[in-house]
Amino acid sequence: MVLLLQYTLIFSSVLLLVALGGCVSEHSGVINLALEGIMVIGALGGALVMKFLPYTHGQSSAFVMFICVLCAAILAGVLYSVLLAFACINLKADQTIVGTALNMLGTALATVVVKSMNTAMNPDDHSSEIKYIDAKKAFLTNIGKFELNWFMIVAVIMLVIVFILLYKTKFGLRLRACGEHPQAAASVGISVFKMRWAGVLLSGLLGGLGGITYITAGVSTWKFENGVAGFGFLSLAVMIFGAWDPFRIAGAALLFGLFRALGNVYNGFAFLKALNIPSAVYNMLPYIVSLIVLAFTSKKSRAPKAEGIPYDKGMR
Amino acid sequence: MNEKKSLLRNDGFQTFVTSIICIILGLIVGWLALLIIEPSGAWGAIVAVIKNFFKYPSAPARLKYFGSTLAKTAPLIFCSLSVLFAYKVGLFNIGAAGQYCLGVALALYLAIVKQMPWFVCLVAGIVAGGVSGALCGLLKAYFNVNVVISGIMLNWISLYGTNLLLKPAMDPSGKDTFRLVNKAKQALLPTLGLDKLFSKNQYVTLAIPLAIVVAVIIWIVLDKTKIGYELKATGNNVNAAKYCGMKENRNIILTMVIAGGLAAMGGALYYLSDFEQWNVNASAVPGMGFNGIAAAFLGGLNPIGCLFSSYFITHITMGGGNVDLSHYCAQIADFISAVIIYLCGFVLFFKTVMNGWLKKSEEKKIARARAAAEEANKEGGNA
Structure with missing residues (x-):
């Protein structure tokens, strides 16, 4: 039971962080389909720090490690989202194509980087794996049987920050105006380009954080060939289900996290094990649930009105 | 002088030029990446990627590997046509990968477990993909679910579903399904004698000419028929199409059925040619569907253009396997094709x-x- 709670919370944190990223970006008017790729790159940034920063558990400062990993993931995510922002905002490219391309590029780039790094260190090693067994312990604190991952706390902090930023500051109001009616926003002197850049870069930050959280959830080695298994898109489903509202997104993330966690721990429950359902069904579960949920929630969409449409000064 | 100007202004020609620019820039970025990894062999590696089967000195060997490249191009053509067809109607069929899986699942299941002949397997595969596409279309038409999101969800559901269905068809000595040659000869695609043209490469089958025929059919349907016009009108403006008396929901669903069927047909044909076997523990959605997106856009969203862009992408992907593996990895080709689609944006x-x-x-x-x-x-x- 504790294990289920632990997995639910960690997967929910991932979904929450990434969905908040999608939320900020969409409120500024850019659909961020590249979240999947941003997660991979963010995870890569964090994993590289975990691999190369010397750390022995119990001796070195866990806090320094944590901050370094955090910053690396954020930096990688933000840098990667520049590619999306530049293409979609400045060159007015189709956001769906660019997003998809960046997802493919994220996995390919991470695989190439990790493989060539592994091969350079050991000519016989052609795997795309990074191991961070020791370094990962830096983020874990045991409370009884419950293993608290520090990123869970980061997710909660980010939830509060994003809420305040979007709904309690001048910046947030302006950002949302650019997603609803950019021409109107521009007419009162708001720079739509700057606001949209800010939205996309913030989503890069949150996506990168989500990526590093995902690869430290439950495992201590990551194979970058696999990307992040559709979690970026699952987060977008969470965002739609959460009606673009930070707190509702948090609720949706908990629900989806629960279904994802079931796939990891169903063996621990006697009655679930007795049902003898193949593991593939549990793997499918979060995706099936999200389809059903979307079918019931998409009809009256509360999406920002101008999302997905490149801003053109000439259109009024 | 006038003629030259009109050529430069021609939309098709411009698309062609931009595609070439994308390819060249993509290759340059790939080369730079190789330079960063290990400068000494970068040029050789990028040449290996571009050369693919030309590296073999003897003509029969080159012909044989050319045949293999074509055999791998065929499913990609189907996937790119699937993406293209949906895109013309304003839908982004990112679910091609899942529909491709379902085509493989049904075809191999009927072939190996039920011992059905190849055409039954093929049709069943196409139907499975069509049903998956229809689900996507229904969700869009009646529940307003974003096709990209539902497509991705269906991709993962289809992947795990395929693994589940093909468990009984698994060869116990490995993780893959049985080879059709050993277990289900009746389900092998006929080669129509094409294998002899390519130095007895038995993987060169019916699938290749069929891909070309289907591309031409798609071109005719989209550009020369009433239904194609209606579908495109729906894609351009749903409300205008509705106002003109077109059944917009039917058109959306029909499009997704066709797109799903196309992708599944690619999967079914490819696995029925026995070139590859399905890994029943696969944990990643096959890249074919995503490469289909690349091929569709690189081909300038033209069915005939897709034939060439699909070939090109397969060519460099297979060439990626030829790089010097002591420094580089085969995924450099995936990296290059991803850069190319990014540029296609x-x-x-x-x-x-x-x-x-x-x-x-x-x-x-x-x-x-x-x-x-x-x-x-x-x-x-x-x-």
Whole structure:
């Protein structure tokens, strides 16, 4: 039971962080389909720090490690989202194509980087794996049987920050105006380009954080060939289900996290094990649930009105 | 002079030029990446990627590997046609990968477990993909679910579903399904004698000519028929289409059925040619569907263009396997194709720049002509 709670919370944190990223970006008017790729790159940034920063558990400062990993993931995510922002905002490219391309590029780039790094260190090693067994312990604190991952706390902090930023500051109001009616926003002197850049870069930050959280959830080695298994898109489903509202997104993330966690721990429950359902069904579960949920929630969409449409000064 | 100008202004020609620019830039970025990894062999590696089967010295060997490249191109053509067809109707079929899986699942299941002949397997595969596409279309038409999101969800559901269905068809000595040659000869696609043209490469089958025929059919349907016109009108503006009396929901669902069927057909044909076996523990959605997106856009969203772009992408992907593995990895080809689609997003921008440039040079020419004429007039007046 504790294990289920632990997995639910960690997967929910991932979904929450990434969905908040999608939320900020969409409120500024850019659909961020590249979240999947941003997660991979963010995870890569964090994993590289975990691999190369010397750390022995119990001796070195866990806090320094944590901050370094955090910053690396954020930096990688933000840098990667520049590619999306530049293409979609400045060159007015189709956001769906660019997003998809960046997802493919994220996995390919991470695989190439990790493989060539592994091969350079050991000519016989052609795997795309990074191991961070020791370094990962830096983020874990045991409370009884419950293993608290520090990123869970980061997710909660980010939830509060994003809420305040979007709904309690001048910046947030302006950002949302650019997603609803950019021409109107521009007419009162708001720079739509700057606001949209800010939205996309913030989503890069949150996506990168989500990526590093995902690869430290439950495992201590990551194979970058696999990307992040559709979690970026699952987060977008969470965002739609959460009606673009930070707190509702948090609720949706908990629900989806629960279904994802079931796939990891169903063996621990006697009655679930007795049902003898193949593991593939549990793997499918979060995706099936999200389809059903979307079918019931998409009809009256509360999406920002101008999302997905490149801003053109000439259109009024 | 006039003729040349009209060629540069031709939309198809511009698309062709931008695709070539994307390819060249993509290859340059790939080369730079190789340079960063290990400078000494970078040139050799990028040449290996571009050369693919040309690296073999003997003509029969080259022909054989050319055949293999074609065999791998066929499913990609189907996937790119699937993406293209949906895109023309304003839907982004990212679910092609899942529909491709379902095509494989049904085809191999009927072939190996039920011992059905190849055409039954093929049709069942197409139907499975069509049903998955229909689900996506229904969700869009009646519940307004974003097709990209539902497509991705269906991709993962289809992947795990395929693994589940093909468990009984697994060869116990490994993780893959049985080879059809050993277990289900009746389900092997007929080669139509094409194998003999390619140094007895038994993987060169019916699938390749079929892909070309289907591409032509899609082109005719989209550009020359009433239904194609209706579908495109729905894609351009749902409300206008509705106002004109078109059944917009039916059109959306029909499009997704066709798109799903196309992707599944690619999967079924490829696995029925026995070139590859399905890994029943696969934990990643096959890249074929995503490469289909790349091929569709690189082909300028033209069915005939897709034939060439699909070939090109397969060519460099297979060439990626030839790089010097002591320094580089085969995924460099995936990296290059991803960069190429990213650049394809800029096609509109490239075209605007090109047109702006043409317009400027034209205006200059007109201004110069006018100035010359005025000059002539003045001189004429003076005389």
